[in-house]
Amino acid sequence: MSRVSAASESERHWFEPIADHMGSAYLRYAHTKGTVQEVDWLIVALGLRPGDRLLDVGCGPGRHVHELARRGMIAHGVDISATFIDLAERDAPHGATFERLDARRLAVPGVAAGAYDAVIALCQGAFGMMLSDEDDDAVVAGMAGALRPHGMLALSAFNAYYAVRYHTEATFDVARGLTRERTEVHDPQGRSLEVDLWTGCYTPRELRSLLARHGVDVVSMASVEPGSFGADPPSAESPEFLVVGRRAQC
Ligand SMILES: C[S@@+](CC[C@H](N)C(=O)[O-])C[C@H]1O[C@@H](n2cnc3c(N)ncnc32)[C@H](O)[C@@H]1O
Numbered sequence: 697m698s699r700v701s702a703a704s705e706s707e708r709h710w711f712e713p714i715a716d717h718m719g720s721a722y723l724r725y726a727h728t729k730g731t732v733q734e735v736d737w738l739i740v741a742l743g744l745r746p747g748d749r750l751l752d753v754g755c756g757p758g759r760h761v762h763e764l765a766r767r768g769m770i771a772h773g774v775d776i777s778a779t780f781i782d783l784a785e786r787d788a789p790h791g792a793t794f795e796r797l798d799a800r801r802l803a804v805p806g807v808a809a810g811a812y813d814a815v816i817a818l819c820q821g822a823f824g825m826m827l828s829d830e831d832d833d834a835v836v837a838g839m840a841g842a843l844r845p846h847g848m849l850a851l852s853a854f855n856a857y858y859a860v861r862y863h864t865e866a867t868f869d870v871a872r873g874l875t876r877e878r879t880e881v882h883d884p885q886g887r888s889l890e891v892d893l894w895t896g897c898y899t900p901r902e903l904r905s906l907l908a909r910h911g912v913d914v915v916s917m918a919s920v921e922p923g924s925f926g927a928d929p930p931s932a933e934s935p936e937f938l939v940v941g942r943r944a945q946c
Pocket residue numbers: 709711712715728753754755756757759774775776777780797798799800817818819820821822823825826
């Protein structure tokens with residue numbers, strides 16, 4: 697297993713101390729409770745079959761990887777948080793593996809080139825936690841590059857229209873397409889920590905052009921919420937867009 701070297705505090709991703717504090721308490725949050733429905737939907741939408749190789753980018757404590765491995769997939773999760781990777785490795789079923797990796801490094805030649813039948817990034821998994829256009833681009837480049845020709849991609853991204861209309865507890869930075877929410881997160885003992893949560897927000901048009909730049913054709917784009925993946929057309933009324941794409945022939 698390859699591991700990124702220990703980073704100094706200033707080099708750490710802004711989410712790492714938050715993940716360190718939450719630990720397993722992350723899995724108490726409501727948005728993590730829909731894993732079975734989400735995986736049911738992914739299997740159909742991505743045409744997954746037992747034995748397929750799948751990469752989960754920003755896998756957190758590994759809830760999707762565990763469930764996909766239980767269904768017969770060979771599933772690998774990468775995350776920048778060592779705390780979440782340690783949690784994911786506990787009780788991992790056969791077929792589930794994990795690695796601490798910065799998703800921006802997936803684009804480095806040879807790291808994951810063409811090895812996967814499908815790649816996913818769900819619930820702000822790495823992609824939605826980037827603070828710059830360049831980092832967004834690096835994550836999507838890495839996801840696209842990890843796919844074999846015609847391999848499938850699923851990405852959920854926070855809905856910019858919904859953020860402006862309904863996410864009033866956060867401030868929206870229009871120029872950067874980011875929300876910043878001052879909030880409290882809790883550890884397994886219930887102790888709170890005040891933090892800033894940053895979320896990248898997107899429109900369907902931005903997502904289509906970002907994916908097209910990296911050779912991924914959009915197959916479908918739906919408005920969804922966690923635990924309720926489906927095929928509702930994009931609207932301003934739900935928090936996330938869920939994009940399914942297919943890597944073009946190289
Ligand atoms: C909100 S969590 C979602 C986790 C998981 N996909 C889920 O659905 O529960 C976002 C995850 O992205 C990870 N992440 C953020 N930036 C990353 C990066 N540059 N490389 C890898 N993982 C990253 C965080 O550590 C965190 O585990």
